[in-house]
């Protein structure tokens with residue numbers, strides 16, 4: 001792994017698409033959520049002016065830009081309202097992409113997930129002192145917790161037995177602040193990227209992706225150039241230090257812009 005500052009215009013020659021993870025990359029880590037009965041309170045983190053400018057410059061140089069997150073579409077549209085003219089949004093871990101005003105759904109998780117949400121809504125979970133809330137989502141399930149609640153992966157294991165005949169299994173990833181539950185291998189950021197590359201008429205070698213967490217491992221594996229923002233957790237061709245003063249996306253965009261490339 002090389003520090004991202006060492007990326008050259010030669011490395012970037014084939015790159016036409018830059019994909020950004022959100023939390024810990026384009027905005028600081030951490031989601032503030034609180035659920036009390038039927039009232040869910042969520043804090044929106046908005047992209048900073050500096051990153052808006054960097055993204056605009058990359059777009060002017062001819063790069064396609066994509067934001068790929070585990071978050072829901074409505075939330076990403078709020079967070080990135082200032083850059084929606086020139087970025088596409090891939091949401092809920094590769095489940096679908098919002099691009100050119102249309103939604104392209106990559107995965108249908110209905111048959112694998114049905115019945116699970118109801119089971120997870122049990123007292124043993126929602127009344128646990130570590131439970132914070134279900135993040136509103138369409139195609140995956142995300143449960144925020146102060147600390148791990150083992151009943152959650154237990155219920156997912158149990159559910160997996162009941163859907164065995166489908167030949168698919170659900171994953172249940174704990175990322176330090178929430179569990180993400182989706183369909184193994186098909187509901188991943190990698191599938192989102194593969195489909196987006198196809199939609200844009202590009203190839204794998206034309207893509208560069210940056211991420212920092214377990215749901216980014218396969219995304220980085222699927223990109224022509226991979227950049228990790230947490231090299232202890234995720235491997236990449238290049239890395240950005242985790243606790244630097246600047247956001248990882250900031251460091252990456254500066255490193256690309258420094259090469260003064262034009263794709264037009």
Ligand SMILES: [Mg+2]
Nearest residue numbers: 021023024213
């Ligand atoms: Mg992240």
